[in-house]
Amino acid sequence: MLTLTCPYCGVEAEETELHPGGEAHLKRVGPDGSDEDFEAYLFARKNPKGVHFERWRHAYGCGKWFLAARCTASLQVFGTYKAQTPHPPAEIVDAIRAHRPDWQPDWTPEQAQAESAAE
Amino acid sequence: MPPDAPRSGRYSVFAIAREALRQHSGWNRAWASPEPRGRYKVIVVGAGGHGLATAYYLGKNFGITDVAVLEKGWLGGGNTGRNTTIIRSNYLQDPSAALYEKARSLYETLSQDLNYNIMFSPRGLIMLAQTEHEVRGYRRTVHANHLQGVATEWIEPARVKELVPIINLDGPRYPVLGGLYQARGGTARHDAVAWGYARACSDMGMHIIQNCEVQGVETEGGQVRAVSTSKGRIGCEKLAIVVAGHSSQLAEMAGFRLPIESVALQALVSEPIKPCMDVVVMANTVHGYMSQSDKGEMVIGGGTDGFNNFTQRGSWQHVEETVRALIETFPMISRLKMLRQWGGIVDMTGDRSPILSATPVGGIFVNCGWGTGGFKAIPGSGWAMAELVAKGTPGPLAAEFGLNRFREGRFIDESVAAGVAH
Numbered sequence: 001m002l003t004l005t006c007p008y009c010g011v012e013a014e015e016t017e018l019h020p021g022g023e024a025h026l027k028r029v030g031p032d033g034s035d036e037d038f039e040a041y042l043f044a045r046k047n048p049k050g051v052h053f054e055r056w057r058h059a060y061g062c063g064k065w066f067l068a069a070r071c072t073a074s075l076q077v078f079g080t081y082k083a084q085t086p087h088p089p090a091e092i093v094d095a096i097r098a099h100r101p102d103w104q105p106d107w108t109p110e111q112a113q114a115e116s117a118a119e
Numbered sequence: 120m121p122p123d124a125p126r127s128g129r130y131s132v133f134a135i136a137r138e139a140l141r142q143h144s145g146w147n148r149a150w151a152s153p154e155p156r157g158r159y160k161v162i163v164v165g166a167g168g169h170g171l172a173t174a175y176y177l178g179k180n181f182g183i184t185d186v187a188v189l190e191k192g193w194l195g196g197g198n199t200g201r202n203t204t205i206i207r208s209n210y211l212q213d214p215s216a217a218l219y220e221k222a223r224s225l226y227e228t229l230s231q232d233l234n235y236n237i238m239f240s241p242r243g244l245i246m247l248a249q250t251e252h253e254v255r256g257y258r259r260t261v262h263a264n265h266l267q268g269v270a271t272e273w274i275e276p277a278r279v280k281e282l283v284p285i286i287n288l289d290g291p292r293y294p295v296l297g298g299l300y301q302a303r304g305g306t307a308r309h310d311a312v313a314w315g316y317a318r319a320c321s322d323m324g325m326h327i328i329q330n331c332e333v334q335g336v337e338t339e340g341g342q343v344r345a346v347s348t349s350k351g352r353i354g355c356e357k358l359a360i361v362v363a364g365h366s367s368q369l370a371e372m373a374g375f376r377l378p379i380e381s382v383a384l385q386a387l388v389s390e391p392i393k394p395c396m397d398v399v400v401m402a403n404t405v406h407g408y409m410s411q412s413d414k415g416e417m418v419i420g421g422g423t424d425g426f427n428n429f430t431q432r433g434s435w436q437h438v439e440e441t442v443r444a445l446i447e448t449f450p451m452i453s454r455l456k457m458l459r460q461w462g463g464i465v466d467m468t469g470d471r472s473p474i475l476s477a478t479p480v481g482g483i484f485v486n487c488g489w490g491t492g493g494f495k496a497i498p499g500s501g502w503a504m505a506e507l508v509a510k511g512t513p514g515p516l517a518a519e520f521g522l523n524r525f526r527e528g529r530f531i532d533e534s535v536a537a538g539v540a541h
Contacts, residue, residue, distance in 0.1 A: 015434065016436050
């Protein structure tokens with residue numbers, strides 16, 4: 001059974017207290033998006049066998065949505081963080097790297113910085 | 120017939136009598152285990168039910184026998200050997216009903232066709248309606264099935280009780296209000312389906328190569344050329360990817376993405392008991408379904424994990440949820456011990472319908488997205504996939520199940536029919 005720590009209320013919650021919400025950091029496609037963009041936004045979910053970022057809701061607790069970094073192959077949890085981030089924060093990346101030295105993020109530091117500034 | 124393929128011989132009462140007289144010394148292996156050649160016309164990745172059925176119908180319907188079926192583990196060791204063996208075709212949408220009914224009708228004569236006893240048991244299947252919404256939903260399905268030529272009927276609670284004497288109709292929370300009954304639904308021996316197809320493929324001269332993991336896909340000018348495997352590079356003209364839970368990984372090797380997420384689905388069996396239930400019962404509101412195996416075990420399945428997962432384990436709270444619900448409907452199972460529990464990785468699509476499709480890479484075809492309910496579809500899936508691979512374009516069975524339906528919004532929404540059931 002998965003155990004995740006809610007980054008808002010600090011409670012260490014087990015799977016039955018939480019509601020899974022699918023892939024994290026999805027970018028909403030605007031009205032000028034192409035058919036391909038909309039298809040990808042709606043259906044082409046990342047499905048890695050390894051490091052994955054996803055949304056969870058502390059349903060039977062504080063009720064808030066948060067994000068988790070997790071390995072889908074081993075069920076190891078690398079950490080949880082608040083939902084208001086366009087990309088996983090540095091400490092989560094470090095935690096992943098500590099266990100998966102070969103893992104590469106699929107975003108660039110410049111992207112992360114630009115989007116954080118735009119927030 | 121290549122020299123490395125021992126013919127298993129035709130199974131018959133005469134073969135049994137002959138072997139009885141010579142102390143059973145003449146039974147050969149059911150299929151050969153050759154080393155791979157450098158090149159095949161068609162490579163099928165995945166020696167589960169769907170992959171082997173694809174190979175079988177390529178040979179039987181299209182005369183293509185220069186085929187290798189590659190399997191990273193052992194034959195039928197994935198979801199083919201992990202499902203709860205339920206066969207039914209009571210789906211709502213026309214394309215699904217056509218495909219699943221094709222599969223169910225092929226199951227009727229599959230033992231004879233393959234000369235291998237797959238123990239098809241059309242014992243009848245009831246999907247219980249336990250809320251008013253389900254009553255309406257299943258009545259609608261019955262009407263749709265009548266138009267589609269699928270034999271199902273709506274039955275009242277008294278008839279449910281007659282068919283399933285161990286059921287408790289007036290559960291405190293979810294009383295049984297009736298059921299969607301398919302008299303020719305049932306079960307089959309899942310391993311035997313894989314074994315029977317494998318034997319028939321091997322007899323046609325195809326190569327079934329186990330412990331051979333595909334590690335890369337080689338393309339040139341947008342066309343597939345070969346796969347690299349743990350047993351070396353193997354060239355091919357066409358590649359059929361039929362790997363269920365790992366479809367996304369194979370697609371990534373070939374350079375495209377699939378609208379698939381992989382989650383764990385689990386099942387369990389009780390200790391064996393005397394025969395007590397000779398139909399399959401599914402209770403979708405409470406997320407549980409149950410049948411009794413020929414060995415006497417109560418075979419029980421439930422819902423999937425709600426998060427991406429590649430561990431073939433499952434989790435205890437799902438066992439508890441499923442069993443907690445089922446003992447309200449079947450009080451007599453409350454004191455049974457659980458014998459074993461297992462999980463498999465299922466490939467879920469957004470509309471809960473499968474994908475049988477050409478892909479952005481020339482010569483590569485995918486058969487995936489069967490989600491929680493692939494076993495029942497094996498013969499129909501193989502039939503339709505073989506046509507797609509042989510001709511390059513889908514026939515009528517597979518036409519609606521292409522990848523482009525997600526872009527075009529032509530979903531085949533089976534979340535009601537397939538939401539839980541398997």
